[in-house]
Amino acid sequence: MAPYKKFEEYNIEITDDVRQNYSTIIEGVGEDITREGLVKTPERAAKAMLYLTQGYQQDPVKILQGAMFKEDYDDMVIIKDIELYSLCEHHMLPFFGKAHIAYIPNGHIVGLSKIPRVVDVFARRLQVQERLTHDILECLNNTLKPKGVAVVIEASHMCMMMRGVQKQNSVTTTSGFRGQFEKQETRNEFLKLISSNLS
Numbered sequence: 001m002a003p004y005k006k007f008e009e010y011n012i013e014i015t016d017d018v019r020q021n022y023s024t025i026i027e028g029v030g031e032d033i034t035r036e037g038l039v040k041t042p043e044r045a046a047k048a049m050l051y052l053t054q055g056y057q058q059d060p061v062k063i064l065q066g067a068m069f070k071e072d073y074d075d076m077v078i079i080k081d082i083e084l085y086s087l088c089e090h091h092m093l094p095f096f097g098k099a100h101i102a103y104i105p106n107g108h109i110v111g112l113s114k115i116p117r118v119v120d121v122f123a124r125r126l127q128v129q130e131r132l133t134h135d136i137l138e139c140l141n142n143t144l145k146p147k148g149v150a151v152v153i154e155a156s157h158m159c160m161m162m163r164g165v166q167k168q169n170s171v172t173t174t175s176g177f178r179g180q181f182e183k184q185e186t187r188n189e190f191l192k193l194i195s196s197n198l199s
C-alpha cells in the first residue's frame with residue numbers, strides 16, 4: 001500500500017458530515033444556502049478542508065522508509081525554500097511560508113522529494129508553528145537516525161493579518177536542531193548556507 005493515498009481514496013465517507021457542517025456555518029453567518037452561487041459551496045468547502053487536513057491520513061515514517069538508500073556520504077544535505085501551507089489550530093486560518101531542512105546522513109541517504117512530502121504531511125493538519133517544526137524534526141531524526149538534523153520554518157499567519165492584531169509584515173521563525181547541529185559550528189554553517197542566494 002502507498003504511504004500516502006490519493007485524496008479521493010479516503011475522502012468519500014467523511015465528506016457528507018463535513019459538508020453538512022459547512023451548510024450550518026453558511027446559514028449561521030446570515031447567508032441563503034439556496035442561492036445559486038452557494039448551492040455547491042458546502043461540498044466545495046468540505047473537499048477543500050479535507051484536502052488541507054489530509055496529513056492525518058498519511059504516514060510520514062513509511063514515506064521516508066520507502067526511499068532510504070545505503071550511501072557513505074556523510075556531509076550536510078540541505079533542502080531550502082520548501083513552501084508550506086498549514087492551518088493554525090486556534091482560528092483554522094492559514095499560515096504559510098518556507099521550511100529549510102538539513103540532515104547529515106549516517107549510512108543512509110533519503111530520496112530528496114520525501115523531505116518536502118514529510119513537511120506536507122505535518123503541515124496539512126491543524127497546527128501551531130512550533131509543533132510543526134518539532135514534528136518534522138523528530139520524524140526525520142527518529143526515522144533516518146542521521147548524525148544530525150536541522151529544521152527552520154519562517155511563516156506568516158493570516159490570523160495575525162486579516163483579523164486580530166492585523167500586522168501584515170511580521171514573520172515568525174521557529175527552529176529545531178538535533179545531533180551535530182547542536183554544535184555551534186555546524187549550526188552556523190547551515191544557517192549561513194540557507195541565508196545565501198546560491199542554490
Ligand SMILES: Nc1nc2c(ncn2[C@@H]2O[C@H](COP(=O)(O)OP(=O)(O)OP(=O)(O)O)[C@@H](O)[C@H]2O)c(=O)[nH]1
Pocket residue numbers: 088089090127128129130157159160163164165
Ligand atoms: N505560539 C503560536 N501561537 C499562534 C500560532 N498561530 C496562532 N497563534 C496565536 O494563538 C493565540 C490565540 O490566542 P487567544 O487570545 O486565545 O485568541 P484571540 O482572542 O483570537 O487572540 P488574537 O489573535 O490576539 O485576537 C493568538 O495569540 C495567535 O496569534 C502558532 O503557530 N504558534
Ligand SMILES: [Zn+2]
Pocket residue numbers: 088089090091092093157159160
Ligand atoms: Zn490563528
